[in-house]
Amino acid sequence: xxxxxxxxxxxxxxxxxxxxxxxxxxxxxxxxxxxxxxxxxxxxxxxxxxxxxxxxxxxxxxxxxxxxxxxxxxxxxxxxxxxxxxxxxxxxxxxxxxxxxxxxxxxxxxxxxxxxxxxxxxxxxxxxxxxxxxxxxxxxxxxxxxxxxxxxxxxxxxx
Amino acid sequence: xxxxxxxxxxxxxxxxxxxxxxxxxxxxxxxxxxxxxxxxxxxxxxxxxxxxxxxxxxxxxxxxxxxxxxxxxxxxxxxxxxxxxxxxxxxxxxxxxxxxxxxxxxxxxxxxxxxxxxxxxxxxxxxxxxxxxxxxxxxxxxxxxxxxxxxxxxxxxxxxxxxxxxxxxxxxxxxxxxxxxxxxxxxxxxxxxxxxxxxxxxxxxxxxxxxxxxxxxxxxxxxxxxxxxxxxxxxxxxxxxxxxxxxxxxxxxxxxxxxxxxxxxxxxxxxxxxxxxxxxxxxxxxxxxxxxxxxxxxxxxxxxxxxxxxxxxxxxxxxxxxxxxxxxxxxxxxxxxxxxxxxxxxxxxxxxxxxxxxxxxxxxxxxxxxxxxxxxxxxxxxxxxxxxxxxxxxxxxxxxxxxxxxxxxxxxxxxxxxxxxxxxxxxxxxxxxxxxxxxxxxxxxxxxxxxxxxxxxxxxxxxxxxxxxxxxxxxxxxxxxxxxxxxxxxxxxxxxxxxxxxxxxxxxxxxxxxxxxxxxxxxxxxxxxxxxxxxxxxxxxxxxxxxxxxxxxxxxxxxxxxxxxxxxxxxxxxxxxxxxxxxxxxxxxxxxxx
Numbered sequence: 001x002x003x004x005x006x007x008x009x010x011x012x013x014x015x016x017x018x019x020x021x022x023x024x025x026x027x028x029x030x031x032x033x034x035x036x037x038x039x040x041x042x043x044x045x046x047x048x049x050x051x052x053x054x055x056x057x058x059x060x061x062x063x064x065x066x067x068x069x070x071x072x073x074x075x076x077x078x079x080x081x082x083x084x085x086x087x088x089x090x091x092x093x094x095x096x097x098x099x100x101x102x103x104x105x106x107x108x109x110x111x112x113x114x115x116x117x118x119x120x121x122x123x124x125x126x127x128x129x130x131x132x133x134x135x136x137x138x139x140x141x142x143x144x145x146x147x148x149x150x151x152x153x154x155x156x157x158x159x
Numbered sequence: 160x161x162x163x164x165x166x167x168x169x170x171x172x173x174x175x176x177x178x179x180x181x182x183x184x185x186x187x188x189x190x191x192x193x194x195x196x197x198x199x200x201x202x203x204x205x206x207x208x209x210x211x212x213x214x215x216x217x218x219x220x221x222x223x224x225x226x227x228x229x230x231x232x233x234x235x236x237x238x239x240x241x242x243x244x245x246x247x248x249x250x251x252x253x254x255x256x257x258x259x260x261x262x263x264x265x266x267x268x269x270x271x272x273x274x275x276x277x278x279x280x281x282x283x284x285x286x287x288x289x290x291x292x293x294x295x296x297x298x299x300x301x302x303x304x305x306x307x308x309x310x311x312x313x314x315x316x317x318x319x320x321x322x323x324x325x326x327x328x329x330x331x332x333x334x335x336x337x338x339x340x341x342x343x344x345x346x347x348x349x350x351x352x353x354x355x356x357x358x359x360x361x362x363x364x365x366x367x368x369x370x371x372x373x374x375x376x377x378x379x380x381x382x383x384x385x386x387x388x389x390x391x392x393x394x395x396x397x398x399x400x401x402x403x404x405x406x407x408x409x410x411x412x413x414x415x416x417x418x419x420x421x422x423x424x425x426x427x428x429x430x431x432x433x434x435x436x437x438x439x440x441x442x443x444x445x446x447x448x449x450x451x452x453x454x455x456x457x458x459x460x461x462x463x464x465x466x467x468x469x470x471x472x473x474x475x476x477x478x479x480x481x482x483x484x485x486x487x488x489x490x491x492x493x494x495x496x497x498x499x500x501x502x503x504x505x506x507x508x509x510x511x512x513x514x515x516x517x518x519x520x521x522x523x524x525x526x527x528x529x530x531x532x533x534x535x536x537x538x539x540x541x542x543x544x545x546x547x548x549x550x551x552x553x554x555x556x557x558x559x560x561x562x563x564x565x566x567x568x569x570x571x572x573x574x575x576x577x578x579x580x581x582x583x584x585x586x587x588x589x590x591x592x593x594x595x596x597x598x599x600x601x602x603x604x605x606x607x608x609x610x611x612x613x614x615x616x617x618x619x620x621x622x623x624x625x626x627x628x629x630x631x632x633x634x635x636x637x638x639x640x641x642x643x644x645x646x647x648x649x650x651x652x653x654x655x656x657x658x659x660x661x662x663x664x665x666x667x668x669x670x671x672x673x674x675x676x677x678x679x680x681x682x683x684x685x686x687x688x689x690x691x692x693x694x695x696x697x698x699x700x701x702x703x704x705x706x707x708x709x710x711x712x713x714x715x716x717x718x719x720x721x722x723x724x725x726x727x728x729x730x731x732x733x734x735x736x737x738x739x740x741x742x743x744x745x746x747x748x749x750x751x752x753x
Binding site: 047048052054055058061062063065072073075077080081103 | 213216219226227230231232233288326327328331333334335337376379380382383386401402405667735738739744745748751
């Protein structure tokens with residue numbers, strides 16, 4: 001028994017084995033750091049890319065809103081009084097003179113005066129007021145959240 | 160060994176101590192140097208991100224039928240980004256060919272920045288979207304282009320690097336000068352902020368403009384947050400109908416031309432609601448290009464909207480108010496007669512009729528029919544100064560109507576007790592002399608006769624549109640100076656007066672009430688010696704169910720000085736258009752349908 005212990009002790013304390021063991025530990029540590037750094041870099045880079053996309057899309061939304069406003073006004077210009085009158089005259093219509101009009105008595109008819117204006121469509125409210133955390137948080141922030149979740153006592157469901 | 164390291168420790172220790180001392184010193188200096196701290200804070204903030212101010216699209220303006228009167232058009236600011244410039248000559252050539260800018264001016268500007276630190280300089284503003292689209296289409300390679308053409312386009316893109324296009328919305332008015340005096344326009348403050356000027360744009364500037372939102376946009380893309388939803392400015396629906404407005408403007412333009420008047424104004428009101436159906440003025444401008452009319456607008460006597468901002472002595476149309484007050488107070492009635500000798504003394508001042516003649520025994524209808532100054536001065540004395548001015552104030556004379564348009568004037572009504580009031584004013588005020596009012600004030604006051612004694616607050620906005628919902632504005636009564644009975648009695652007298660006179664104001668098929676007005680224009684400090692007049696006419700109808708009240712003012716006509724010859728004939732021309740566009744059948748059809 002003693003001899004076995006001695007052999008085991010001698011094996012463990014062999015310098016080259018000690019160095020190998022230390023080297024392996026350092027390598028493992030390094031690997032963990034590299035893995036974590038890669039993950040962090042990946043998540044951060046993607047978050048940055050999404051952030052940039054959001055900025056670009058916000059710009060596109062603003063441009064489209066301006067184009068919509070422009071087109072709406074162009075429609076107003078194309079249907080303006082002067083343009084419509086010109087088109088009507090070109091099509092052979094003319095303004096009636098006083099006395100040319102004919103009125104018919106329609107019992108029970110009440111003219112409608114309240115015309116609803118061609119109001120701009122209600123803007124669709126975006127569902128999320130802010131971006132989900134997944135697009136903005138760093139890996140460390142994510143880890144912190146996960147740890148907090150684990151450390152907090154789970155809430156029991158009520159009856 | 161220890162002494163060997165001691166020196167090194169000493170050096171390191173000293174270095175760290177000095178560094179710590181420097182940091183501490185910097186902290187202390189920042190504590191006492193606020194300016195430096197502010198600068199450093201600004202540098203830090205600039206590195207972190209930037210503050211964006213986002214202006215919502217300005218609200219639209221519609222007429223009562225939903226036709227667009229004011230919208231927003233996409234235009235561009237063209238500028239040069241000096242850091243990115245590669246080829247000033249190509250930039251100048253492109254700006255000249257595609258955008259119509261001056262080649263040499265652009266080239267010189269691009270080649271010579273105003274200062275070494277100049278980053279950006281605008282070359283032109285309000286560049287049409289179509290021009291930018293054409294340039295973009297030219298520069299963007301398409302599938303049809305062969306390789307060489309594509310390469311050439313990429314090369315050109317690189318060469319015009321530094322030529323920037325910044326889109327923004329500019330106010331535009333599809334109807335051009337129609338209703339320009341009602342709408343006003345959108346100018347710019349010194350810092351470039353848009354601001355509504357005159358009319359509805361001025362009065363409702365805050366509502367139309369919406370609330371600009373300040374956003375912090377970080378430079379770190381990871382920190383970017385979604386932009387909040389920025390609501391557009393509130394849109395407005397006006398009470399005017401663009402067809403009615405355009406038709407009334409046409410009639411006015413012709414009347415001003417034919418009568419050789421300096422200017423003209425026509426106000427059309429719905430007496431039952433106070434809605435302004437049309438308000439035409441001369442001169443008008445194309446408000447989309449208001450800057451082209453700066454010379455005209457900078458003239459001393461230029462008034463953008465004479466309907467609400469120009470006050471004048473209205474003359475005989477004012478007699479309607481005097482007579483209505485006397486009837487309402489009961490000092491005169493249909494049987495009252497007055498022996499007109501052509502002259503009367505009130506407060507030491509002798510008042511004559513317009514023809515300096517006496518007209519004998521007259522009923523109150525005769526007094527209005529022949530527009531007798533002497534009779535109306537007598538009526539005012541019967542009423543007494545206290546009641547006369549009390550009624551005039553109830554009619555809204557001397558103070559603003561509260562109309563929702565910028566630049567409304569109140570006119571002048573001197574009151575007993577005022578330093579410059581004399582008893583003679585009672586006599587002259589009774590026929591519209593020595594008192595001033597705007598056309599809208601007069602129309603609003605006289606509308607009491609067309610609406611059973613009630614004056615509705617005149618207004619131009621019929622509804623507002625916010626977040627896609629339309630909210631209608633309820634008409635409100637601003638005053639009830641006379642009873643319904645008085646209103647109907649005096650209206651009937653005025654209708655008979657026109658019919659008895661076979662006035663040029665009569666409209667075939669419709670019974671109307673109305674009154675002409677001719678007022679001499681006073682010369683400051685001299686009196687009524689100019690020989691020039693303001694001619695007016697006020698009329699409303701159909702008499703049994705008034706749907707419109709038309710007030711006409713032609714300033715200094717040259718073909719005739721009389722309202723009956725210049726302003727009255729304009730009334731049927733306006734009404735002929737109104738009844739067609741507002742679908743008001745002649746009396747016989749309406750009575751048949753009732």
